[in-house]
Amino acid sequence: MLLADVSETLDKYKIYEIDELRKATDGFDERKVIQGSVYKGCIEGKFYAIKKMKWNAYEELKILQKVNHGNLVRLEGFSIDPEDATCYLVYEFIENGSLHSWLHENKGKLNWKTRLRISTDIANGLQYIHEHTRPQVVHKDIKSSNILLDAKMRAKIANFGLARSGCNAITMHIVGTQGYIAPEYLTDGIVSPKMDVFSFGVILLELLSGREAIDEEGKVLWASAHEIWDCTDEAEKVKKLMEWIDKFLVKESCSVVALTNIMNVAVACVNKDPSKRPSMVDVVYALCKSDDLFYDISGNEFSTSPITARAKPPDFLDLASIGDIFNPDDNLSSIASLFGVTRQSIVDVNGDNPKIFDTVFVPVSKLVKLNQPIQPPGAPNNQTNSGSNQTIVVNSKSDHKGAAVGLGVGMGVSILLLVLVSGVSIYREVDYRKKSKERDFEVINRQENVGNEKMILKQLEQNLLLADVSDTLDKYKIYEIDELRKATDGFDEKSVIYGSVYKGCIDGKFYAIKKMEWNAYEELKILQKVNHGNLVRLEGFSIDPEDATCYLVYEFIENGSLHFWLHKNKRKLNWKARLKISIDIANGLQYFHEHTRPQVVHKDIKSSNILLDANMRAKIANFGLARSGCNAITMHIVGTQGYIAPEYLTDGIASPKMDVFSFGVVLLELLSGREAIDVEGKVLWASAHETWDYIDETEKVKKLMEWIDKFLQTESCSVEALTNMMDVAVACVNKDHSKRPSMVDVVYVLCKSDDPFYDMSGTEFSTSSITSR
Structure with missing residues (x-):
């Protein structure tokens, strides 16, 4: 190869x-x-x-x-x-081996809670590759030996050797594992996500029964499950189930209701007719409704999750997500050792008395070699800058082509990386913590002169080499600036969607073109790591060679913002649409809080950053303030009044829980139809607490019905469904961030609404096309 x-x-x-x-x-x-x-x-x-x-x-x-x-x-x-x-x-390396080993070879049995959690983990992974990747991915070899269990017994799907992008194809090359292969694939070669659903159903049956997918006599497990579950007498059905399930589970205290619920899901998944199988979206929702659910959000008290450790970055450009990197009491050679750099690679560094222009050399990318120090003309030699908020950028000089320079600015504040490649100057900030203070600082930039040189670098050659964003070149299209000018009629005001985002037409297709008002590196870096159907997709970018302005080109979302629909549009959203939107947003937030590496915090969740597509499905937009890593402290407070979490506003604490707070405000908007902050300056979340802090349940419900959107009062949604969502919203906007739920908790609770739009009470599901949603 x-x-x-x-x-x-x-x-x-x-x-x-x-x-x-x-x-x-x-x-x-x-x-x-x-x-x-x-x-x-x-x-x-x-x-x-x-x-x-x-x-x-x-x-x-x-x-x-x-x-x-x-x-x-x-x-x-x-x-x-x-x-x-x-x-x-x-x-x-996944420590605890395969699920197959634990079910069929390991003497230590898995308890019911662990089995339920494993099934939900697998379902979440499959839902992601089926529903939220572009193009859709079909694994084609889901089986218990391809499910690995980590140190915490959380499940991970392995072995994508047979996987394919795209779906609903027909192949003559049948590959897979006997006992797990869907009938339509075996007989007709039909490849679709529903074949993974079938295989997942077999794994559920393994988890329930403790039996192999195919026994010594060659009988497949899914066939025996149908024999048990096709009984019309309910009492007989339950009796047969209790005889059939893993004897280890019989000894446990798990309820019959929970067992029958999982059996319902499993048998539905292994339906011979692929059109009658549920999607993995249906499956995830059904598993969430188990009586033995391991998440509880009945009140507003939640366990505190510990601050996770920071990961070691692969190179210098990823230092934004690491702490305790700078130790002023020691030589800085320890920094180089993180990246496998020799002591000789460090030039002019004095850890005992660091100066503002000390230079550290470490690998940045395969494109450049850090080998040449630079000191801006006219700059002082011994200026110290402990704790101040400034960023200094120097201009590119032709005699520095081919060199890349790391310039330390400010003791205990930030490191500025200056990359000079082929006459191109690109800069970015890299945060770190001063070791004596357990705090992270994000620099507040202000324009500054260094000698006679200007703050922002403009000396760009026509053959621009984007060293800072080289890892995005293959993933995204690079547009010519003239293409974007033509698409937007020269960035005409009539093409503005909002702010600095323009609607443009390229090759007959509409896009949202965002003019960046600051360095686009962080947004690009985050967007290239995420891939989810509830996040607005980045299609490409462009840089204007005249003034180095960066433009990001996004998919165009037809129905505009949630803020518009709630507060400006005469057409109102019904209850089903609001519930669906809330779950879409929650799924998107859960994805980048729980499933991206490193974790992402959006920092600007609000109804105007939630866009609705042609099917009124919600997508989270605008990652301009987002950051990788979590539980940092910043002195640079940014956000939108009415949505900002108290701990971020007062102490600068940036964590996923600030997104949870903002999401709670969006839920309150969906319930009440009110703005996050009213004309008198009162914030919505405060009025929600006033409404919901009653002890008397009857009075509480009465207050809620007076407070919610009048349009919802004309609908047939149940009071229980409304109070359920209000419970979630008020929990999310708890002033104490440690008592807020995680987005995992939120997703599970919203799924349990009394007005769900998925029904999985039996084994028959409404027929839907095999294509993805």
Whole structure:
């Protein structure tokens, strides 16, 4: 396999030397085999699963670089043996092995709670690849041996070797594992997400029964499940189920209702007719409604989640997500050791007395080599700047072409990275914590002169090399600035959607073109790592060579913002639409809080940043303030009045819980039809607490009915459904961030609404087309 085939993965994954992998696995010793052609290897004290590919790895690599979810096994890198062109994929090592081993080989049995959680994890992973990746992904080999369990017994889907992008194809090449293969695939070669649903149903049956997918006599498990569940007498059906399930579960205190609920889901999934199987969206919602649910949001008290550890960045450009990197009491050689850089790579660094223009050299990308210090003309030699808020940028000089310079600005505040490549100057900030204070600072920029040079760099050549965003070049289209000018009639005011976002038409298709008012690096960096149907999709970008202005080109969302529909549009949203919108937003937030690496905090969730597509499905927009990493403290408070969490406003604490607070405000808008802040300056969340802080339940409901949107009072939605959503909203806007729910909690509770738009009470589901939603 040629490296050219996988060039689009070079920036995202580490490329290992083949000798590294040989050493890690003792020369691919048989004793290192985990299963099949997967080896356990140790590199720099950390274990990995190293998979020797038996065929071209291009398809698997292509799919893996597009997905990012906590319930999928993460690819770390790859290697190609130059002798025989064999490709090796290096995955994270999952400690507790396969689900198959735990169900059928391990003496230690899984309890009911663990089995339920595993089933939900798998369902979430499948829902993600079916519903929220573009194009849609079909795994094609879902089975218990391809479900791995981590140290916390959370499930991750592995082995995308047979997976394919796109769906509803027909193939003559039937591959898979007996007992898990969907009938329509086996007989007609039909490839669709519903074949994964079938295989998932078999795993549910394994979890319930403890039996293999196919027994020694060759009988498949799903057939025996139908025999049990096709009984018309309910009492007889339950009796047969209790005889059939894993005897270990019989000893547990799990309810019959919970067991029958999962059996209902499983049998529906293994329906012979693919059109009658549920989608994974249906399945996730049904599993959430289990009587033995392990999330509880009945009140406003929630357990506090610990602050997660920060991950080591792969290179200098990712220092924004790491703390305790700068130690003024020691030499800065420890920084280089993080990246495998020799002591000789560090030039002119004095840790005992750091100066504002000390220079640290570490690898930035494969495009440049950091090798040349620079001091701006006219700049002082010994200026210190402890704790101040300023950023200094110097102009590019022709004699510095080919050099990249790291310039430390301000002790304990930030590091400014200046990259000078082929006459191009691009800068970004890299946050770090001063070790003596357990705080993160985000620099508030103000224009500054260094000698006679101007603040913002303008000296750009026509053949612009975007060193800072090189990892996005393969994933997104780069538009010519003239294309965007033509699309927007020269950025005419009549083309403005809102703010600095223009509507433009390119090749007969509409796009939303956003003119960036500051460095686009952070937004680009985050957007290239996320892929979810409830987030607005970035299509490409452009940079104006005249003034270095960056333009981001997004998909165009037809129905505008939620704010418009709630507060300006005469056409009102009905209850079903509001509930669906709330769950869409919650799913999007859950995705980048729980399933992206590193975690993403949006920091500006509000109804005007929620867009509604042609089907009135919600998508989260505007990641301009978003940051990777969490639980930081910033001195730079940004956001929208009425949506800002109290702890962020007063103490600068940036965490996922600030998004939860803002989401709670959006829920209150959906319920009340009121603005987040009224004309008198009173915030909506405060009035919600006044309404909901009654002890008397009757009075509470009475107040709620007076407070909610009058349009909803004319609908047939139940009081229970309204109070359920109000419970969630008030919990989200709790002043104490530790008592707010996580978005995982929120998604599960919203799914349990009395007015759900998915019904899975029986094994029959409404017929829907095989195509994705």
